[in-house]
Amino acid sequence: xxxxxxxxxxxxxxxxxxxxxxxxxxxxxxxxxxxxxxxxxxxxxxxxxxxxxxxxxxxxxxxxxxxxxxxxxxxxxxxxxxxxxxxxxxxxxxxxxxxxxxxxxxxxxxxxxxxxxxxxxxxxxxxxxxxxxxxxxxxxxxxxxxxxxxxxxxxxxxxxxxxxxxxxxxxxxxxxxxxxxxxxxxxxxxxxxxxxxxxxxxxxxxxxxxxxxxxxxxxxxxxxxxxxxxxxxxxxxxxxxxxxxxxxxxxxxxxxxxxxxxxxxxxxxxxxxxxxxxxxxxxxxxxxxxxxxxxxxxxxxxxxxxxxxxxxxxxxxxxxxxxxxxxxxxxxxx
Amino acid sequence: xxxxxxxxxxxxxxxxxxxxxxxxxxxxxxxxxxxxxxxxxxxxxxxxxxxxxxxxxxxxxxxxxxxxxxxxxxxxxxxxxxxxxxxxxxxxxxxxxxxxxxxxxxxxxxxxxxxxxxxxxxxxxxxxxxxxxxxxxxxxxxxxxxxxxxxxxxxxxxxxxxxxxxxxxxxxxxxxxxxxxxxxxxxxxxxxxxxxxxxxxxxxxxxxxxxxxxxxxxxxxxxxxxxxxxxxxxxxxxxxxxxxxxxxxxxxxxxxxxxxxxxxxxxxxxxxxxxxxxxxxxxxxxxxxxxxxxxxxxxxxxxxxxxxxxxxxxxxxxxxxxxxxxxxxxxxxxxxxxxxxxxxxxxxxxxxxxxxxxxxxxxxxxxxxxxxxxxxxxxxxxxxxxxxxxxxxxxxxxxxxxxxxxxxxxxxxxxxxxxxxxxxxxxxxxxxxxxxxxxxxxxxxxxxxxxxxxxxxxxxxxxxxxxxxxx
Numbered sequence: 071x072x073x074x075x076x077x078x079x080x081x082x083x084x085x086x087x088x089x090x091x092x093x094x095x096x097x098x099x100x101x102x103x104x105x106x107x108x109x110x111x112x113x114x115x116x117x118x119x120x121x122x123x124x125x126x127x128x129x130x131x132x133x134x135x136x137x138x139x140x141x142x143x144x145x146x147x148x149x150x151x152x153x154x155x156x157x158x159x160x161x162x163x164x165x166x167x168x169x170x171x172x173x174x175x176x177x178x179x180x181x182x183x184x185x186x187x188x189x190x191x192x193x194x195x196x197x198x199x200x201x202x203x204x205x206x207x208x209x210x211x212x213x214x215x216x217x218x219x220x221x222x223x224x225x226x227x228x229x230x231x232x233x234x235x236x237x238x239x240x241x242x243x244x245x246x247x248x249x250x251x252x253x254x255x256x257x258x259x260x261x262x263x264x265x266x267x268x269x270x271x272x273x274x275x276x277x278x279x280x281x282x283x284x285x286x287x288x289x290x291x292x293x294x295x296x297x298x299x300x301x302x303x304x305x306x307x308x309x310x311x312x313x314x315x316x317x318x319x320x321x322x323x324x325x326x327x328x329x330x331x332x333x334x335x336x337x338x339x340x341x342x343x344x345x346x347x348x349x350x351x352x353x354x355x356x357x358x359x360x361x362x363x364x365x366x367x368x369x370x371x372x373x374x375x376x377x378x379x380x381x382x383x384x385x386x387x388x389x390x391x392x393x394x395x396x397x398x399x400x401x402x403x404x
Numbered sequence: 405x406x407x408x409x410x411x412x413x414x415x416x417x418x419x420x421x422x423x424x425x426x427x428x429x430x431x432x433x434x435x436x437x438x439x440x441x442x443x444x445x446x447x448x449x450x451x452x453x454x455x456x457x458x459x460x461x462x463x464x465x466x467x468x469x470x471x472x473x474x475x476x477x478x479x480x481x482x483x484x485x486x487x488x489x490x491x492x493x494x495x496x497x498x499x500x501x502x503x504x505x506x507x508x509x510x511x512x513x514x515x516x517x518x519x520x521x522x523x524x525x526x527x528x529x530x531x532x533x534x535x536x537x538x539x540x541x542x543x544x545x546x547x548x549x550x551x552x553x554x555x556x557x558x559x560x561x562x563x564x565x566x567x568x569x570x571x572x573x574x575x576x577x578x579x580x581x582x583x584x585x586x587x588x589x590x591x592x593x594x595x596x597x598x599x600x601x602x603x604x605x606x607x608x609x610x611x612x613x614x615x616x617x618x619x620x621x622x623x624x625x626x627x628x629x630x631x632x633x634x635x636x637x638x639x640x641x642x643x644x645x646x647x648x649x650x651x652x653x654x655x656x657x658x659x660x661x662x663x664x665x666x667x668x669x670x671x672x673x674x675x676x677x678x679x680x681x682x683x684x685x686x687x688x689x690x691x692x693x694x695x696x697x698x699x700x701x702x703x704x705x706x707x708x709x710x711x712x713x714x715x716x717x718x719x720x721x722x723x724x725x726x727x728x729x730x731x732x733x734x735x736x737x738x739x740x741x742x743x744x745x746x747x748x749x750x751x752x753x754x755x756x757x758x759x760x761x762x763x764x765x766x767x768x769x770x771x772x773x774x775x776x777x778x779x780x781x782x783x784x785x786x787x788x789x790x791x792x793x794x795x796x797x798x799x800x801x802x803x804x805x806x807x808x809x810x811x812x813x814x815x816x817x818x819x820x821x822x823x824x825x826x827x828x829x830x831x832x833x834x835x836x837x838x839x840x841x842x843x844x845x846x847x848x849x850x851x852x853x854x855x856x857x858x859x860x861x862x863x864x865x866x867x868x869x870x871x872x873x874x875x
Contacts, residue, residue: 146484216489
């Protein structure tokens with residue numbers, strides 16, 4: 071039995087990027103909400119809600135980028151220069167917020183600086199990822215084996231919309247995470263933020279979904295022609311259901327359900343993106359098979375992935391399990 | 405064309421700058437991670453709380469160093485694509501999977517257990533916590549293994565072919581990973597990381613002993629660091645020698661540039677000092693020792709080293725850089741070894757804690773490892789120019805089709821943000837190192853509320869605990 075290795079790898083990379091988006095999504099969202107939480111005690115608690123896991127969350131971004139480099143080097147070589155400015159902004163944002171996790175405990179006088187860096191870095195990273203997403207969906211022009219567009223192609227009304235949409239989505243993930251991990255006033259506040267973010271995100275999903283098919287013929291065909299619409303239709307229907315569960319569980323003041331419903335929204339819209347992109351890895355220019363590295367590269371890394379990814383998932387789950395449940399406000403920093 | 409050259413130069417500057425900052429953190433965290441595992445292991449084994457105090461002390465420092473290493477490393481993993489896309493397209497099939505293994509076997513391992521190590525002490529048992537510490541240490545070493553396999557393959561490529569699209573494709577993975585320079589480079593770098601940490605730990609211990617010579621935890625740090633200096637520094641000289649001979653075999657132009665040898669001479673002398681001049685193709689004002697160059701590099705008096713003039717000018721690495729960076733690294737290496745032997749002698753005479761000069765020397769040498777790592781890295785990377793993949797792909801042909809202003813703007817941002825962020829980080833590290841070991845004094849002006857249930861202060865160190873054998 072032979073596997074279609076490029077297809078398997080596209081699935082694995084897609085999984086890594088999705089894992090990144092939902093995992094770092096909630097901790098970026100917490101960073102964006104951070105200054106609005108009220109007093110310092112609440113900020114400390116929000117920080118502690120992600121401190122033990124953020125590093126692992128961000129590792130999925132390295133896995134996604136590194137994986138692309140290893141198994142789809144051509145796509146990596148085209149997409150990275152095409153998204154130069156948003157990616158640089160994202161990296162610098164992640165530098166600022168990443169060091170803030172440690173630095174803010176190392177100074178009392180300067181703590182506000184690192185609180186500001188945590189917020190600004192998180193916001194810049196979220197917006198930059200949204201811009202990059204919009205630019206990808208719009209398609210990337212390629213000549214030969216290189217990016218052939220301009221340096222500002224990533225900046226369009228559509229990419230600005232996706233930047234806002236993704237940022238709001240992260241805020242939703244972050245607020246539902248805080249709702250799940252905390253009690254009392256902080257939880258009440260997080261829940262009220264989640265209600266607003268939930269409505270806003272659902273509205274933005276609708277706008278982006280209505281806009282996307284009109285970006286080019288392929289998307290239009292895939293989403294709105296018969297019989298393709300029959301395969302695609304379950305996605306928006308499930309989005310509607312997840313949206314309903316989200317708002318309902320927030321109304322019922324449940325702990326876990328709102329976060330899970332927000333996750334479902336992310337997974338579903340991600341699947342929607344997959345339906346739009348397939349079979350391209352550089353949208354509208356290079357397919358999965360054109361970009362794939364030689365079989366020996368795909369095989370060699372797949373052995374490792376098959377053996378190690380389940381182990382990674384196991385100890386990641388273990389780490390989340392250790393830090394499960396509501397945060398103890400007295401439980402301190404190391 | 406001019407624009408392309410500018411962009412290439414700026415991209416090189418950006419890579420050199422971000423990499424130079426990055427390399428310092430893993431060089432330190434590889435060493436501290438192993439040190440922490442040893443400390444926690446000895447604490448569990450012997451029950452002496454001095455080990456636990458030292459563990460808690462360096463754990464905080466590790467957390468800051470590791471955080472800076474993660475974020476500066478993240479930048480590196482994307483910079484290949486943003487600035488060096490042609491290189492990425494061509495080399496991705498070979499080095500990409502090695503980096504993929506680094507992520508899967510090292511980064512996730514470190515990240516997964518770091519949270520438990522830093523925050524989980526109250527939540528998991530001692531054995532499990534020790535396991536987490538060991539996993540973090542193992543992760544740092546796995547990471548070194550894979551990334552040095554990548555770097556070594558770029559220096560001494562092996563086990564590959566070239567396909568129709570001009571990509572390098574793997575033919576024999578064992579040959580790719582265990583390429584000719586890999587074992588030497590791996591040993592040299594891991595020893596460098598251990599030495600860097602040993603001298604930082606020794607410097608911190610010495611600093612606190614200078615104000616209180618009876619501090620048991622500071623004595624423990626000082627003593628353990630001096631054992632490392634005495635054992636590892638001489639080993640590093642042997643490893644460096646072997647690495648040099650390996651380089652002579654595979655990258656003779658690099659050796660010629662390091663030695664400042666422009667013309668090929670029999671019984672090549674060793675140029676102790678001089679001023680290389682690439683334009684005139686000679687080294688001015690040389691101070692030479694006859695035969696010694698041949699003796700060191702070929703282990704024979706009759707050997708000879710091919711001079712730089714053997715290669716066309718556009719294939720010569722810049723001797724004016726590597727000649728000096730190499731000498732700086734070697735001088736620091738010998739200073740560290742000499743210090744280690746001095747400490748060993750004083751220990752043998754039973755005067756390890758009585759000699760004030762030794763403490764001052766330890767303090768002066770505290771940054772020696774970092775400087776040596778940077779000097780060595782500059783030597784090996786500038787020395788393999790003008791290639792990214794040695795002998796195959798030139799640096800000026802590896803670059804992304806990017807506009808110079810885009811690179812210039814991002815370079816400027818990197819410089820500004822790195823200096824402020826990592827400058828602050830170094831300041832916080834120094835403040836952490838300023839805490840008196842073994843005391844429960846906090847690391848900043850006053851108590852933070854979050855620390856209430858943080859660490860358990862080490863009680864009664866001066867009381868009747870068993871004396872640690874190293875102290």
